[in-house]
Amino acid sequence: MQPHACDQTTKPDLAPCVIVIFGASGDLTSRKLIPGLFSLFSQGKLPRPFAIVGCSRTEMDDQQFRMHLEKHCHDSVAAMDRWHDFAQHLFYKSVDYDLHHFRELAAYLEQLDQQRQTGGNRIFELAVPPALYPVIGDLLGQSGLADEKGPDRGWSRVIVEKPFGHDLESARRLDATLHNHFNEKQIYRIDHYLAKETVQNTLIFRFANTIFEPIWNRHYIDYVGIVAAEELGVGSRAGYYDQSGVIRDMFQNHMMQLLVLTAMEPPSRFDAYAVQDEKAKVIRSLREFDREAGSKLCLGQYQDGEINGKKVPGYRREQGVSADSRTPTFALMELYIDNWRWQDVPFYLVSGKRLPRKETRIVIQFKQVPHRLFHDVLGDTINANRLVIETYPEERIRLHFQTKSPGTAICLRSMTMDFAYHEHYQGKALDDYARVLLDCMAGDHMLFWRQDGIELSWAFLTPVLEECEKCSCEDNGLSYYPAGVWGPEPAGDTMRLLVDD
Numbered sequence: 028m029q030p031h032a033c034d035q036t037t038k039p040d041l042a043p044c045v046i047v048i049f050g051a052s053g054d055l056t057s058r059k060l061i062p063g064l065f066s067l068f069s070q071g072k073l074p075r076p077f078a079i080v081g082c083s084r085t086e087m088d089d090q091q092f093r094m095h096l097e098k099h100c101h102d103s104v105a106a107m108d109r110w111h112d113f114a115q116h117l118f119y120k121s122v123d124y125d126l127h128h129f130r131e132l133a134a135y136l137e138q139l140d141q142q143r144q145t146g147g148n149r150i151f152e153l154a155v156p157p158a159l160y161p162v163i164g165d166l167l168g169q170s171g172l173a174d175e176k177g178p179d180r181g182w183s184r185v186i187v188e189k190p191f192g193h194d195l196e197s198a199r200r201l202d203a204t205l206h207n208h209f210n211e212k213q214i215y216r217i218d219h220y221l222a223k224e225t226v227q228n229t230l231i232f233r234f235a236n237t238i239f240e241p242i243w244n245r246h247y248i249d250y251v252g253i254v255a256a257e258e259l260g261v262g263s264r265a266g267y268y269d270q271s272g273v274i275r276d277m278f279q280n281h282m283m284q285l286l287v288l289t290a291m292e293p294p295s296r297f298d299a300y301a302v303q304d305e306k307a308k309v310i311r312s313l314r315e316f317d318r319e320a321g322s323k324l325c326l327g328q329y330q331d332g333e334i335n336g337k338k339v340p341g342y343r344r345e346q347g348v349s350a351d352s353r354t355p356t357f358a359l360m361e362l363y364i365d366n367w368r369w370q371d372v373p374f375y376l377v378s379g380k381r382l383p384r385k386e387t388r389i390v391i392q393f394k395q396v397p398h399r400l401f402h403d404v405l406g407d408t409i410n411a412n413r414l415v416i417e418t419y420p421e422e423r424i425r426l427h428f429q430t431k432s433p434g435t436a437i438c439l440r441s442m443t444m445d446f447a448y449h450e451h452y453q454g455k456a457l458d459d460y461a462r463v464l465l466d467c468m469a470g471d472h473m474l475f476w477r478q479d480g481i482e483l484s485w486a487f488l489t490p491v492l493e494e495c496e497k498c499s500c501e502d503n504g505l506s507y508y509p510a511g512v513w514g515p516e517p518a519g520d521t522m523r524l525l526v527d528d
């Protein structure tokens with residue numbers, strides 16, 4: 028098969044710019060942002076000229092900042108050579124979050140623009156705790172750093188990390204603060220799941236082929252499963268996680284994006300606005316969650332257990348988690364989309380920590396054949412077709428179907444057509460953070476959330492969060508599971524449908 032000769036990651040000529048990272052002494056910067064930018068630099072994909080300015084309260088000079096980041100980017104000798112060139116573009120400015128420091132920062136960036144010819148174009152990445160998003164948004168506005176001189180020259184963009192608020196109200200407040208100084212086109216709300224190749228490929232798979240779309244509906248599909256399982260526990264994020272739980276951490280953003288990509292109608296054009304419109308329609312069509320009307324939700328929390336032969340502590344024994352915490356670390360939701368395409372097809376969304384293995388997949392389970400032609404010879408054993416779009420551990424798509432086993436007797440064999448995403452691609456795949464940063468430089472909103480989607484998602488999940496909150500003061504509602512199994516017992520039957528192929 029002829030591979031298509033286009034490099035999907037090449038962007039049209041990017042304008043020079045300065046990327047300012049707030050929270051530059053932190054985990055996200057050293058683990059994701061700088062390695063992502065370094066890999067873009069190594070592949071010649073960053074604009075020229077460019078500069079990166081790290082900002083946080085910790086006192087450091089440029090040299091110390093470069094040394095602090097170096098170890099995170101050295102995975103080969105070739106990388107060490109390139110690092111030296113890359114590091115010349117890294118700067119550090121210590122800031123406190125007040126107007127005086129932001130005015131100083133504005134003057135510093137003016138100077139850097141002149142030295143480096145970066146054209147007054149700036150990206151501000153908020154890699155700080157969420158409480159600082161509105162504070163920094165305000166300070167950028169008050170110090171004039173949000174102002175744009177023109178759409179092509181002197182632009183200003185802000186990248187906001189998840190979580191976008193803690194609930195509907197706080198999401199609206201954050202948005203209002205940002206909109207005091209930035210217009211919607213200047214705001215980029217990151218969901219790095221969207222930058223994963225197989226997640227994007229879901230749209231291409233559905234809408235660049237004719238054979239799947241006619242059967243992608245209630246007439247042929249029995250149920251859809253979306254699974255984001257993690258082997259790890261809460262780790263060093265206990266402070267944040269114990270306040271948030273699995274619904275805020277995974278469902279409001281990543282799970283909702285996987286759901287809308289699977290269920291949306293084809294957009295009229297492949298541009299950010301048209302795609303976001305279709306996504307919003309799906310969330311708007313979700314059947315309201317109402318326990319009394321039969322909506323199903325299973326919440327769980329992991330206890331002591333064993334994963335890969337190693338004993339691991341239960342959630343309440345993790346450092347930073349209160350000993351009587353009732354925060355859910357597992358949720359299984361059954362959702363329905365009330366529209367022409369999906370009426371009465373259950374969508375099972377599952378995410379949890381300390382499950383047997385890390386796995387992210389979308390399962391499309393097709394219906395049984397309408398007439399059991401082989402019933403007399405085979406009984407009821409014909410497996411229905413199943414399509415699995417897997418993002419982790421490998422990026423691949425598998426289609427399970429039936430064939431005849433060779434021989435005189437009628438015996439079926441379940442076979443799998445298997446497509447490994449990177450098998451026929453020689454280039455270097457972009458890491459998800461590199462991808463979203465590149466898109467922001469190009470002014471492309473396709474992989475980012477739009478505010479209406481965020482608000483619709485919070486509005487839908489509000490009664491679910493209320494259910495979780497109930498669970499934190501009552502003794503029922505939360506089930507427990509030992510680390511290393513597929514969630515609590517009440518979720519068992521559904522989990523077997525979704526993780527066993």
Ligand SMILES: NC(=O)c1ccc[n+]([C@@H]2O[C@H](COP(=O)([O-])OP(=O)(O)OC[C@H]3O[C@@H](n4cnc5c(N)ncnc54)[C@H](OP(=O)(O)O)[C@@H]3O)[C@@H](O)[C@H]2O)c1
Pocket residue numbers: 049050051052053054055056059083084085153154155156157159188189190
């Ligand atoms: N880490 C990840 O993988 C990840 C993934 C997705 C989203 N996010 C989001 O990205 C953001 C940054 O994550 P992170 O893991 O890098 O956070 P972090 O390491 O906890 O914090 C980043 C930096 O923010 C500064 N900071 C911390 N508390 C502060 C406070 N109260 N006031 C002012 N500055 C403070 C610290 O720098 P100074 O003390 O030097 O100022 C710290 O190094 C968070 O909103 C997180 O939710 C992170």
